[in-house]
Amino acid sequence: MEAMEHSLGLTESKNFTYEGEISLTSKKILKNINICYETYGQLNKNGDNAILICHALTADAHAAGYHSPNDKKPGWWDAMIGPGKAFDTNKYFVISSNVLGGCKGTTGPSSINPDTNMPFGLDFPVITIEDMVQVQKKLVDFLNVKKLIVVGGSMGGMQAMEWTISYPDMVKSTIIIASTARLSAQAIAFNAVARNAIISDKYFNNGNYYNKDFAPDYGLAIARMVGHITYLCEEAMHSKFGRDFKDGPSFDFGVDFQVESYLEYQGRIFVDRFDANSYLYITKAVDYYDPATKYGSLDVAFKKTNSRFLIISFDSDWLFTPEQSKELVCALIKAGKEVSAIELSSPCGHDAFLIENENQTKIIKSFLKKDEDAK
Amino acid sequence: MEAMEHSLGLTESKNFTYEGEISLTSKKILKNINICYETYGQLNKNGDNAILICHALTADAHAAGYHSPNDKKPGWWDAMIGPGKAFDTNKYFVISSNVLGGCKGTTGPSSINPDTNMPFGLDFPVITIEDMVQVQKKLVDFLNVKKLIVVGGSMGGMQAMEWTISYPDMVKSTIIIASTARLSAQAIAFNAVARNAIISDKYFNNGNYYNKDFAPDYGLAIARMVGHITYLCEEAMHSKFGRDFKDGPSFDFGVDFQVESYLEYQGRIFVDRFDANSYLYITKAVDYYDPATKYGSLDVAFKKTNSRFLIISFDSDWLFTPEQSKELVCALIKAGKEVSAIELSSPCGHDAFLIENENQTKIIKSFLKKDEDAK
Numbered sequence: 001m002e003a004m005e006h007s008l009g010l011t012e013s014k015n016f017t018y019e020g021e022i023s024l025t026s027k028k029i030l031k032n033i034n035i036c037y038e039t040y041g042q043l044n045k046n047g048d049n050a051i052l053i054c055h056a057l058t059a060d061a062h063a064a065g066y067h068s069p070n071d072k073k074p075g076w077w078d079a080m081i082g083p084g085k086a087f088d089t090n091k092y093f094v095i096s097s098n099v100l101g102g103c104k105g106t107t108g109p110s111s112i113n114p115d116t117n118m119p120f121g122l123d124f125p126v127i128t129i130e131d132m133v134q135v136q137k138k139l140v141d142f143l144n145v146k147k148l149i150v151v152g153g154s155m156g157g158m159q160a161m162e163w164t165i166s167y168p169d170m171v172k173s174t175i176i177i178a179s180t181a182r183l184s185a186q187a188i189a190f191n192a193v194a195r196n197a198i199i200s201d202k203y204f205n206n207g208n209y210y211n212k213d214f215a216p217d218y219g220l221a222i223a224r225m226v227g228h229i230t231y232l233c234e235e236a237m238h239s240k241f242g243r244d245f246k247d248g249p250s251f252d253f254g255v256d257f258q259v260e261s262y263l264e265y266q267g268r269i270f271v272d273r274f275d276a277n278s279y280l281y282i283t284k285a286v287d288y289y290d291p292a293t294k295y296g297s298l299d300v301a302f303k304k305t306n307s308r309f310l311i312i313s314f315d316s317d318w319l320f321t322p323e324q325s326k327e328l329v330c331a332l333i334k335a336g337k338e339v340s341a342i343e344l345s346s347p348c349g350h351d352a353f354l355i356e357n358e359n360q361t362k363i364i365k366s367f368l369k370k371d372e373d374a375k
Numbered sequence: 376m377e378a379m380e381h382s383l384g385l386t387e388s389k390n391f392t393y394e395g396e397i398s399l400t401s402k403k404i405l406k407n408i409n410i411c412y413e414t415y416g417q418l419n420k421n422g423d424n425a426i427l428i429c430h431a432l433t434a435d436a437h438a439a440g441y442h443s444p445n446d447k448k449p450g451w452w453d454a455m456i457g458p459g460k461a462f463d464t465n466k467y468f469v470i471s472s473n474v475l476g477g478c479k480g481t482t483g484p485s486s487i488n489p490d491t492n493m494p495f496g497l498d499f500p501v502i503t504i505e506d507m508v509q510v511q512k513k514l515v516d517f518l519n520v521k522k523l524i525v526v527g528g529s530m531g532g533m534q535a536m537e538w539t540i541s542y543p544d545m546v547k548s549t550i551i552i553a554s555t556a557r558l559s560a561q562a563i564a565f566n567a568v569a570r571n572a573i574i575s576d577k578y579f580n581n582g583n584y585y586n587k588d589f590a591p592d593y594g595l596a597i598a599r600m601v602g603h604i605t606y607l608c609e610e611a612m613h614s615k616f617g618r619d620f621k622d623g624p625s626f627d628f629g630v631d632f633q634v635e636s637y638l639e640y641q642g643r644i645f646v647d648r649f650d651a652n653s654y655l656y657i658t659k660a661v662d663y664y665d666p667a668t669k670y671g672s673l674d675v676a677f678k679k680t681n682s683r684f685l686i687i688s689f690d691s692d693w694l695f696t697p698e699q700s701k702e703l704v705c706a707l708i709k710a711g712k713e714v715s716a717i718e719l720s721s722p723c724g725h726d727a728f729l730i731e732n733e734n735q736t737k738i739i740k741s742f743l744k745k746d747e748d749a750k
Contacts, residue, residue, distance in 0.1 A: 026626040028626075122628070125626070126626040126627060126628075182618060183618070184609055184612070184613060185609075185612040185613050185615075185616045185617060185618065185632070185634040186604065186609045186612045186613075186634075188618070188632050188634050188635065189600075189604045189612065189634050189635070189638055190604065192600070192632075192634070192635040192638055192639075193568075193597060193600050193601055193604070193638070195628060196593075196596070196597050196600065196639075196642075197572055197597055199628060200576070200577075200593035200594070200597065201575070201577075202575075202576075202577030218571075218575035219575070221571070222568060222571050222572055222575065222597070225564075225567070225568050225571065226568055226601070229561065229564045229565065229568070234559055234560075234561040234693075237559070237560040237561045237564065238559060238560050238561075240560075241560045242560060243557060243558070243560065243563070243665060243668070249663055251401040251403075251500070251501040252501060253497070253501075253570060253574060253655055253659065256659075256662065256663075257560070257563050257567075257662065259560040259561075259563050259564050259567070260563065260564070260567040263564055263567055263568070264567075264571075267571075280628055284628065284631075287631065287632065288624055288631075290618060293618070318609075
């Protein structure tokens with residue numbers, strides 16, 4: 001348990017139920033929404049030292065620390081959150097919550113539909129990034145946070161930017177990592193393949209598989225394989241796996257190459273921790289996100305916010321590219337905002353935002369110091 | 376039928392059965408192999424004016440002309456094959472055949488297994504590019520061809536280069552377009568996803584679906600969708616589809632974006648013309664191809680051939696990249712071969728080899744002229 005010494009130690013997930021109704025982008029209504037969240041550090045009297053961590057496609061509220069002394073791994077962003085770390089819990093009150101539509105405690109398609117007492121399945125309304133942020137706002141209000149810093153990588157970056165659009169007066173600083181203000185056609189195409197794999201799985205059963213013997217695991221595993229191809233750049237795949245065989249050519253259709261073995265493994269372990277319907281809902285939310293179209297142009301979308309921005313991209317990220325980060329930076333500058341931007345060199349592709357902790361820590365600490373100095 | 380005036384007019388597929396046995400790379404034996412082929416133009420007395428066209432992943436023997444006056448489309452490379460065209464049938468005897476393992480007339484997994492009188496299915500042996508070429512050689516011998524020019528794009532380029540390795544004295548000139556001497560880890564990964572989609576389809580039934588009500592169409596369509604993402608570059612997808620909706624956001628899991636509609640359409644029409652088992656076998660052959668590893672290095676692989684080479688690549692091709700063509704060119708130069716190489720600019724990605732006909736025609740004519748002048 002040596003690693004725990006450098007972390008927050010034991011942390012726990014809590015639940016908050018927003019008992020009112022929320023009107024979604026789709027015009028549908030959701031009520032009694034449960035939000036699974038964790039907090040690290042203490043909120044100050046003014047309620048203005050909060051950092052909200054927004055997670056990517058498949059993560060959860062458990063961002064830092066260990067849930068039990070026997071846990072082999074800490075929360076998914078433990079390297080960045082804790083005493084003295086990039087998001088320093090000695091100074092900040094850090095909040096992390098599972099997104100709406102997820103399957104890690106927050107209301108989503110696997111939750112019980114109060115109208116039927118059965119899991120929602122595809123009766124769950126299609127949600128958007130704006131809806132996710134709206135739900136996070138209810139949590140933040142419940143926690144008495146008045147001003148906050150919002151942070152996110154990948155889809156988390158979309159939520160972070162949406163916070164500054166939806167709640168322009170509440171966000172002091174925004175950190176957007178390996179993200180984009182809208183998916184490319186190619187990224188939508190990959191998500192479409194993933195959803196098709198899930199929906200055509202023999203056990204999908206139109207989303208009603210929760211009380212059955214089998215879930216659409218094959219489809220979900222294929223979706224995850226597609227995802228992992230896009231998370232690693234070609235060079236990273238080449239240096240990790242090359243054309244190495246697992247055990248030489250099989251002359252059958254089992255796993256031959258190391259890269260196949262890696263993808264199969266990623267697919268297999270994913271189905272144990274994620275819900276196929278949630279994958280449909282969350283990828284759709286990501287596909288839809290497009291504030292530039294919604295507001296006419298991206299700079300107009302950001303016009304009202306008083307937030308400062310830090311935009312980090314990675315040169316080998318071909319899913320959410322440095323060019324897409326540049327578009328975002330240009331729009332923010334056009335909107336008259338204070339923007340720091342950096343393109344980091346990394347061989348890790350899109351995954352870099354979960355790996356390049358040392359460089360990110362330096363940059364983020366320096367960006368946050370300006371907030372701290374202003375006090 | 377105006378288009379026919381500029382083409383070969385009516386053409387037809389023929390069949391040749393090689394009645395002997397062929398020993399495959401896997402050490403398995405195939406016998407009585409049928410080869411579906413077409414020929415255009417006339418073979419000269421010396422049998423040395425032949426051009427063998429090798430097709431890519433999913434094409435067939437019908438490369439040029441029309442099979443019936445009512446055909447809406449000619450053969451798949453009609454723009455390049457015919458009187459006065461790049462492969463000029465006034466001068467050359469052009470041969471095109473369906474590959475071993477295919478589903479367009481040449482023996483493959485959907486063919487009848489003479490031992491069981493049932494379709495082979497997965498009892499068909501796993502084949503390699505070398506095996507495909509070995510079978511083409513039987514056809515070429517049957518047609519009394521003594522010397523030939525071999526041409527291919529994409530997987531066809533692999534066959535073309537293998538011809539110069541397997542039959543070094545027989546090939547005069549080789550034209551390799553948008554190809555590579557070995558797939559990248561990323562390209563293998565995409566093929567692995569495609570095969571997983573087919574194999575996990577509810578109607579795959581371990582490859583025994585030929586006499587059933589349903590075939591693994593969902594899986595094959597997903598495989599094709601993945602393929603099409605890799606055939607178009609990101610920029611081409613962006614300019615073709617951008618983020619345009621088909622009919623605005625549906626807030627369900629049907630087709631929302633034009634790019635989804637395109638991929639779904641490509642998947643849907645593909646299942647009507649292709650066999651899922653053949654897709655497994657042919658992608659596996661492509662994955663395995665790697666003469667550099669087989670011979671220790673790529674230049675050693677090409678050492679024995681007397682062929683000249685023309686290598687064409689496209690700047691926007693991210694599946695079989697210009698860098699991979701450069702590796703090939705370097706190996707050929709190291710092996711002391713005569714090589715012409717050009718990287719063409721095209722917005723069409725990997726698909727460019729089927730689209731950029733005008734530029735390719737100029738380059739190929741000029742390359743072939745040297746053969747003609749030498750006579």
